[in-house]
Amino acid sequence: MxxxxxxxxxxxxxxxxxxxxxxxxxxxxxxxxxxxxxEEGEGTNPEELIGAAHAGCFSMAFSKALADAGSTATSVETTAKVHLDKTDAGMTVTRIELETVGQVPGIDESEFQKLAEAAKANCPISRLLSPGAEITLTARLSA
Incomplete structure (x- = not known):
């Protein structure tokens, strides 16, 4: 690799x-x-790049999980909200909220949610970040 x-x-x-x-x-x-x-200044920051990496990794992992289950996604759109908080140890990424919307013809809600959670657990970036940050997921199936 x-x-x-x-x-x-x-x-x-x-x-x-x-x-x-x-x-x-x-x-x-x-x-x-x-x-x-x-603050709220112009430009990017390391936390946004972590969010972009996480959203991209999750979207690909979810797309693969859907395809492996026989449901090809038309699209998977994911946003990652990265929380940088002051802790006793200093500034720390404490939480990442993944929000995804999948357009997946022919899948039921239960299977969609199950595969989304599996993708969250198996995404390499989730595995990297989960020991130190809480990762939550809100998945919505789009018509």
Whole structure:
């Protein structure tokens, strides 16, 4: 399997400095700062990138689980809300809320929910993050 890379460059001190984040092949590149991370400033931040990775991984894992069960998804759209909170140990990602909407012809609600939970448990990014962060899932079957 290939090894994936990403890089970051930071210039200046914590509160007034700025930086750039880039994925290895340049698919994603963005500016980040103290304000974009801890306030509501312009730019991205590491937590958004974790959310994007988690949403992407879950969507693929769910799509595979659906197909393996004989139900091909027309689409799976997932949002990850990453909570960065101050704890006794310092700033910590404490919780990630996955919200997904799947358009899956011919599947019943019970099977849809069961496969969504299985995808959450089996997604490599969920497995990476779940020992340290609570991961919740809200799955909605779209008509």
């Amino acid at each position: 290939p090894i994936r890379t990403a890089s970051a460059r930071w210039q200046g001190n914590l509160t007034e400095g700025s930086g750039t984040i880039r994925t290895g092949k340049g698919g994603i590149e963005g500016n980040y700062s103290f304000k974009s991370r801890f």
